[in-house]
Amino acid sequence: MPETLFHKVWNRHAVRTLASGQTQLLVGLHLVHEVTSPQAFDMLRQHGWHVAFPERTFATVDHITPTDTRRRPFLDLMAEEMTTALERNCREFGIRLCGPGSDDQGIVHVIGPELGLTQPGMTIACGDSHTSTHGALGAIAFGIGTSQVRDVLAAQSLALEPMKVRRIDVNGRLAPGVYAKDVILTIIRRLGVQGGVGYAYEYGGTTIDAMTIDERMTICNMSIEGGARVGYVNPDDTTFAYLRGRRFAPAGAAFDRAVAWWRSLASDPDAPYDDRVVVDAAAIEPTVTWGINPGQSVAIDEPLPDGSSGRPDREAIAEALTFMGLEAGAPITGTRVDVAFIGSCTNGRVSDLEEAARVVRGRKVAPHVKAIVVPGSREVGREAERRGLADVFRSAGFEWRGAGCSMCLGMNTDRLEGRQLCASSSNRNFKGRQGSPTGRTLLMSPAMVAAAAVAGEVVDVRRMLAGGRA
Numbered sequence: 001m002p003e004t005l006f007h008k009v010w011n012r013h014a015v016r017t018l019a020s021g022q023t024q025l026l027v028g029l030h031l032v033h034e035v036t037s038p039q040a041f042d043m044l045r046q047h048g049w050h051v052a053f054p055e056r057t058f059a060t061v062d063h064i065t066p067t068d069t070r071r072r073p074f075l076d077l078m079a080e081e082m083t084t085a086l087e088r089n090c091r092e093f094g095i096r097l098c099g100p101g102s103d104d105q106g107i108v109h110v111i112g113p114e115l116g117l118t119q120p121g122m123t124i125a126c127g128d129s130h131t132s133t134h135g136a137l138g139a140i141a142f143g144i145g146t147s148q149v150r151d152v153l154a155a156q157s158l159a160l161e162p163m164k165v166r167r168i169d170v171n172g173r174l175a176p177g178v179y180a181k182d183v184i185l186t187i188i189r190r191l192g193v194q195g196g197v198g199y200a201y202e203y204g205g206t207t208i209d210a211m212t213i214d215e216r217m218t219i220c221n222m223s224i225e226g227g228a229r230v231g232y233v234n235p236d237d238t239t240f241a242y243l244r245g246r247r248f249a250p251a252g253a254a255f256d257r258a259v260a261w262w263r264s265l266a267s268d269p270d271a272p273y274d275d276r277v278v279v280d281a282a283a284i285e286p287t288v289t290w291g292i293n294p295g296q297s298v299a300i301d302e303p304l305p306d307g308s309s310g311r312p313d314r315e316a317i318a319e320a321l322t323f324m325g326l327e328a329g330a331p332i333t334g335t336r337v338d339v340a341f342i343g344s345c346t347n348g349r350v351s352d353l354e355e356a357a358r359v360v361r362g363r364k365v366a367p368h369v370k371a372i373v374v375p376g377s378r379e380v381g382r383e384a385e386r387r388g389l390a391d392v393f394r395s396a397g398f399e400w401r402g403a404g405c406s407m408c409l410g411m412n413t414d415r416l417e418g419r420q421l422c423a424s425s426s427n428r429n430f431k432g433r434q435g436s437p438t439g440r441t442l443l444m445s446p447a448m449v450a451a452a453a454v455a456g457e458v459v460d461v462r463r464m465l466a467g468g469r470a
């Protein structure tokens with residue numbers, strides 16, 4: 001029977017079907033960070049349990065870790081407490097940790113692929129919603145809550161509902177100035193933020209086939225913002241080339257054997273899907289969110305929607321426009337920004353920084369804008385330094401920071417203040433997401449964030465790339 005990658009991987013990891021109808025699924029790799037794990041480790045202690053497979057568990061600090069200094073103890077008491085707790089837990093339970101002093105430290109969804117921990121055909125769990133990122137390498141990866149973190153620590157397995165599979169084909173060439181971020185924002189807008197509930201999203205088509213792993217990670221990362229807990233791309237030569245030589249990937253003859261196995265896991269050409277969607281890449285433009293969920297977006301030249309029209313979502317539109325202080329029917333271009341943030345597990349990789357630097361080179365950040373670049377990992381930071389990108393950002397007036405989640409969720413001191421409006425390369429624009437209850441977020445590609453930082457307002461990056469102001 002022809003099968004999708006999702007079913008091949010799911011069935012090979014299914015331990016049994018539970019009375020509830022759920023599947024007990026073996027987890028191949030468990031990624032842990034400082035914020036969703038302390039209670040889970042405490043529960044283990046209360047029961048006198050051990051970590052079932054410490055060698056399949058890997059920890060880092062990212063969510064609350066300061067990005068302006070590594071000096072301990074951290075001034076932020078909560079950051080210090082959570083970091084110390086993770087260090088103690090990893091020591092006690094025998095788990096590898098990329099702590100604040102480690103050269104491998106970084107955002108959990110950046111370092112997993114970077115170190116070669118993430119591999120095709122794996123099941124991967126992590127206490128963060130954007131675990132779907134790892135699907136870019138052909139893994140089935142899902143975010144879990146704290147009680148499930150406990151379950152995976154104790155039993156290396158999870159009780160999960162089976163999912164349907166929606167194939168999303170993106171075909172054609174993206175125009176210059178249009179990026180993976182614009183593709184996924186367009187998909188979420190079209191299918192809705194709840195459209196993927198109960199589904200795993202399989203991304204394919206000529207556009208996805210031509211993408212790098214970094215770009216595929218941006219796409220898979222935001223699957224959860226469209227309601228799909230899992231998003232993946234079938235492994236191919238791009239995947240294998242990315243993994244070759246990475247520290248935790250198989251080496252030598254074992255790598256060649258692994259490639260044969262990984263290749264066999266790709267969805268069969270005639271695999272059945274529960275739903276299919278086709279997207280025309282040539283029709284996608286630089287896209288910006290205007291509202292309070294990632295589905296509320298417009299193409300850069302499109303007017304903002306009108307909440308007073310007869311649309312079924314008019315109340316949601318009105319609420320979002322009011323919160324954002326934007327006007328129905330107005331253009332998104334020209335919206336003044338206070339902060340520009342380039343980073344996160346969606347767009348904090350070297351290729352993201354390279355695209356943003358291309359826009360920034362030889363220009364200056366607008367005087368009223370606070371602009372920061374936060375590499376997704378220390379390795380990303382080092383590579384960006386080697387390529388001279390950090391200098392480009394610094395001389396333009398950006399702050400160049402250490403690795404971490406930073407302003408993606410504003411748990412450390414990198415936060416919006418009051419009603420500040422932030423052009424952000426992250427993945428969520430919910431009310432209060434960036435640390436201020438009244439702060440406002442516009443999601444866009446890193447190149448668009450760079451353009452907004454320079455112009456001091458939302459602009460079309462294509463015009464800036466072409467040499468004009470906007």
Ligand code: SF4
Nearest residue numbers: 130344345405408409
């Ligand atoms: S960058 Fe944001 S979405 Fe990604 S792991 Fe950190 S907090 Fe979660």
